Amino acid sequence: DQQVKQNSPSLSVQEGRISILNCDYTNSMFDYFLWYKKYPAEGPTFLISISSIKDKNEDGRFTVFLNKSAKHLSLHIVPSQPGDSAVYFCAAEQDSTSGTYKYIFGTGTRLKVLA
Amino acid sequence: GAGVSQSPRYKVAKRGQDVALRCDPISGHVSLFWYQQALGQGPEFLTYFQNEAQLDKSGLPSDRFFAERPEGSVSTLKIQRTQQEDSAVYLCASSFFQGEAFFGQGTRLTVV
Numbered sequence: 086d087q088q089v090k091q092n093s094p095s096l097s098v099q100e101g102r103i104s105i106l107n108c109d110y111t112n113s114m115f116d117y118f119l120w121y122k123k124y125p126a127e128g129p130t131f132l133i134s135i136s137s138i139k140d141k142n143e144d145g146r147f148t149v150f151l152n153k154s155a156k157h158l159s160l161h162i163v164p165s166q167p168g169d170s171a172v173y174f175c176a177a178e179q180d181s182t183s184g185t186y187k188y189i190f191g192t193g194t195r196l197k198v199l200a
Numbered sequence: 201g202a203g204v205s206q207s208p209r210y211k212v213a214k215r216g217q218d219v220a221l222r223c224d225p226i227s228g229h230v231s232l233f234w235y236q237q238a239l240g241q242g243p244e245f246l247t248y249f250q251n252e253a254q255l256d257k258s259g260l261p262s263d264r265f266f267a268e269r270p271e272g273s274v275s276t277l278k279i280q281r282t283q284q285e286d287s288a289v290y291l292c293a294s295s296f297f298q299g300e301a302f303f304g305q306g307t308r309l310t311v312v
Contacts, residue, residue, distance in 0.1 A: 126305070128206075128291055128305045131302065193241075193242055
């Protein structure tokens, strides 16, 4: 059962326009979310995160929005640049009562920014 | 080193062979994770260490998979009697404690 879902496997956007990547989750206990970017043959690179006590976090061209009632988050990239072309993974932090934690990842969305 | 380092980058193993994958985390990072990423999928959790203690191994797919981090730094993921379904990219990540984890480049394992 996929607890973190990215329903769009791919997205193409024109350079300079906004890219919006979506992510849905099912577990209401998740309280910290992250976005990672992955280029081919490289490991995922941390991009931005958000805690459930916030509904928005911004870092330069990247903004993450969290809608807890809808169990939905989105990553906005404005303006999009060709170098943003990569696979983007949404992840949720799952804590356990024993003090351990792990990240649950979605399946990724491949973003292509067209010059 | 500046980042998480994994070796080897690529490994081809014959079915039935044992393999060992190494991870050098960022110095001082308490938490260390191993993930498995199949083609077209997101990373799937395998195991978690806090210093030398393996606190969660719930994601290890079978008893052929074994991980250790004896001195709380370098970690090794060992797969015994490899099978074709073990072919994947194995990612190691570390973090200071909680918060964002930093990933290595991964080891691509191909079992033939």
